[in-house]
Amino acid sequence: MASALGVAAMVMISGSSSAAPPGPGPSGGVGKPAGGTGPAPIPEDVVAAVRAGGAEILVTYDSSAGLAKIGAATTQRLDRSSRQAGADQAAAAYTATKSAALRHAGRGLQVRKDYDRLPFQLVTIADPAALAALAATPGVVGLATPKLSRPTAVPDDLALIRQPQAAASGFTGSGVTVAVLDTGVDPALAQGAFGDCSGGYGTSGCRIDSYVDLGGSGRADVDAEDHHGTNVASTVAATAPGAHLSIYNVFRLVSGNQVLAYDSDILSALNAITRDGPRRNIRAVNMSFGSTAFYTSDCSDSIYSTAFLNLRALGIVPVVSAGNAAMNSGRFRPGVGSPACATGAVRVGAVYANSNGGHLWGCAENPGADHIACFSQGGPLLSLLAPGVDIAGGEVTLSGTSQAAPHVAGAVAVLVSANATANAQQLVRALISTGPLVVDPRDGTQVHRLDIAAAADAISMYKSTRPEPSPVSTARRLVGRP
Numbered sequence: 004m005a006s007a008l009g010v011a012a013m014v015m016i017s018g019s020s021s022a023a024p025p026g027p028g029p030s031g032g033v034g035k036p037a038g039g040t041g042p043a044p045i046p047e048d049v050v051a052a053v054r055a056g057g058a059e060i061l062v063t064y065d066s067s068a069g070l071a072k073i074g075a076a077t078t079q080r081l082d083r084s085s086r087q088a089g090a091d092q093a094a095a096a097y098t099a100t101k102s103a104a105l106r107h108a109g110r111g112l113q114v115r116k117d118y119d120r121l122p123f124q125l126v127t128i129a130d131p132a133a134l135a136a137l138a139a140t141p142g143v144v145g146l147a148t149p150k151l152s153r154p155t156a157v158p159d160d161l162a163l164i165r166q167p168q169a170a171a172s173g174f175t176g177s178g179v180t181v182a183v184l185d186t187g188v189d190p191a192l193a194q195g196a197f198g199d200c201s202g203g204y205g206t207s208g209c210r211i212d213s214y215v216d217l218g219g220s221g222r223a224d225v226d227a228e229d230h231h232g233t234n235v236a237s238t239v240a241a242t243a244p245g246a247h248l249s250i251y252n253v254f255r256l257v258s259g260n261q262v263l264a265y266d267s268d269i270l271s272a273l274n275a276i277t278r279d280g281p282r283r284n285i286r287a288v289n290m291s292f293g294s295t296a297f298y299t300s301d302c303s304d305s306i307y308s309t310a311f312l313n314l315r316a317l318g319i320v321p322v323v324s325a326g327n328a329a330m331n332s333g334r335f336r337p338g339v340g341s342p343a344c345a346t347g348a349v350r351v352g353a354v355y356a357n358s359n360g361g362h363l364w365g366c367a368e369n370p371g372a373d374h375i376a377c378f379s380q381g382g383p384l385l386s387l388l389a390p391g392v393d394i395a396g397g398e399v400t401l402s403g404t405s406q407a408a409p410h411v412a413g414a415v416a417v418l419v420s421a422n423a424t425a426n427a428q429q430l431v432r433a434l435i436s437t438g439p440l441v442v443d444p445r446d447g448t449q450v451h452r453l454d455i456a457a458a459a460d461a462i463s464m465y466k467s468t469r470p471e472p473s474p475v476s477t478a479r480r481l482v483g484r485p
Contacts (some may be wrong), residue, residue: 042139048148048427049467053134057127059115062137063145064100064122066309069093073316081424086281086317090120093313094278097122104142112137118270120277121310126150127266147306148268152292152342159356160390163372164410164438165456166242169417174459176243176416178423180212182288183239183409184269185232186214186262187252189223192230192420193397196237197248199295210240212247212283215275217268218255224251228260230399235291235409237396242413242455245420248284251275264292266306273310280319286430287415290342291324291405295331297338299382301346311347315427322412323348324404326380330366335445337382344384349431353379353391353407354441354452373441373452379404381443381450387411387435388452414455421459433461 047123052058076089100123105112111133116125128326130133137143161167169175188211190200200209218225224233236248251272254262269290276285303309311321326340345351353376366377375381376392390408393400411434425433438454 012331032222042135043143043146045138045146046148047153049134049146050131052148053128053131057129058203059149060126060128060134061145061147061149061270061306062124062126062143062148062311063178063306063309064097064104065125065142065144066097066122066313068096068100070266070312070316071286072096077316077318077426081318081426082127083284084279090277090281090317094120095236097205100142104137104140108133108137108140108143116267118274119271120274121313123270123274123309129227131183131248145304145306145309146427150294152264152266152294154267160410161241161392163390164242164358164414165452166319166417168456169421169459172421172456172459174417174420174455176246176420178284179243179416179419180247180249180283180285181239181243181412182249182251182272182285183236183412184272184288184290185231185235185292186230186251186254187218187220187222187224187228188214188236188250189233192224192233192399193237193240195241196397198369208362210247211236212249214252215272216252217271218252218262218264220252220254220256224257225254225256226260226262229292231405232402234394234396234399235405236396237290237399238406238409239289239413239416241396244423246413246416249276249283270306270310272315276319277310277313277317280314281317284419285319286419287320287322287412288473289322289409289412291408293324293326293340295326295328295342296340296344296474297328297336297380297382298341298344299338299384300344301384302341302344305342305345307342307345308347311342311345313392315347318425318427320326320412320414320415320427320430321345321348322408323350324408325350325352325385327403327405329380329445330364330377337380337448338448339380339382339384340453343380349384349411349434350384351404351408351411352376352381352388352450353402353404354388355392356390356394356447369444373439375441375443375445376402379407381448382446383413383448385448386431386448387438388441388450411453414453414458417455418458418462419467422462422465425462429462429465433465435457437461 072092073089111129123363389407437457
């Protein structure tokens with residue numbers, strides 16, 4: 004799939020195909036710190052869009068009150084009821100902040116979409132005066148035009164990450180749900196990975212609890228060419244054979260077989276997960292998509308940073324593919340795409356699971372177990388490596404960091420089987436501090452490769468259930484395919 008950046012505000016998948024040219028940065032303009040004083044900075048593209056005759060703008064509100072509510076509710080316990088109570092109290096705090104801000108801002112604004120569980124709204128701003136008034140409103144910390152993303156496209160892979168050993172110890176993800184934001188799923192191509200879904204999603208025997216078509220395509224998997232979402236969801240299901248899945252189709256068919264995802268649809272999915280995740284025991288979110296960009300430091304001003312911090316406060320780990328454009332320019336360029344660069348993301352790169360080669364990716368291959376795939380983006384932000392070459396998900400075989408990420412999302416569910424009260428920080432620490440260290444020969448960076456059995460041993464040792472103060476960084480458009 005070719006990249007389509009800019010105009011329509013969407014996200015790309017990291018899968019297997021030719022990589023896209025570099026695109027713009029993460030959505031979400033520069034914002035003032037939560038609780039900061041003074042007007043929120045207004046990015047130039049926001050000013051231009053409003054001057055052109057009014058525009059839809061994503062507004063980020065101060066999240067400190069909501070996060071404080073979550074922290075207070077989960078200080079003593081991190082069980083489902085405590086996390087749900089925290090989510091409900093945070094939602095009320097965000098609603099109060101939004102209502103006060105809109106009253107203060109005055110005329111010229113129309114709320115098009117309210118993300119009731121997150122500190123965001125999609126607002127139509129009529130003119131520059133209304134924009135200036137909104138930016139100066141207490142509680143408003145960021146303004147951004149929605150951006151565009153695209154998708155990034157198991158025996159050997161599961162053996163490499165020691166999934167069978169974890170399963171033999173009883174750690175399969177049973178009772179845990181993983182949310183998958185992608186192009187949808189087609190159970191007919193999954194070779195039984197999702198159980199028996201002939202009676203519909205959410206029925207007995209079907210591992211898919213829910214399917215939400217936010218893109219409005221009406222198709223099981225909108226990616227008719229590669230069936231990217233089917234492959235990704237099947238990989239999660241194989242890694243965590245006891246877990247259930249919640250599927251959010253956030254992609255739209257825009258022309259031919261090209262699929263893209265709007266920020267607004269992605270945020271709708273994250274908002275729903277923030278609302279329902281504690282009750283349904285969602286503990287990981289997989290996002291195998293992003294922009295072709297190269298970030299070597301956290302995108303703390305991205306709208307996704309705020310969303311991810313809310314998820315992690317509720318014990319939900321956001322897992323994002325790092326990107327597939329490392330060698331697009333003919334030489335290695337360090338850095339991950341967006342939303343992988345967002346604060347709170349677990350950023351996943353790809354390694355081989357075996358010595359199979361023969362691919363024409365436009366970069367020199369070095370096939371062999373634990374060898375980093377030449378297309379895989381890396382650098383100082385990379386959190387973890389996982390198998391991402393020739394990954395079979397049902398009848399669909401793809402390569403990319405898109406295929407590496409769902410191994411990690413499934414691993415989160417497995418770790419929760421080993422310690423149900425572990426918070427997001429503890430889960431992430433167990434993942435990124437165990438497994439063999441792999442040296443990236445392109446820049447010397449050292450990153451652990453996923454080892455589920457070792458991570459399960461580590462997470463079993465954590466006894467504290469205090470919520471994390473903030474996520475740690477290690478080593479959006481969907482990322483262009485290798």
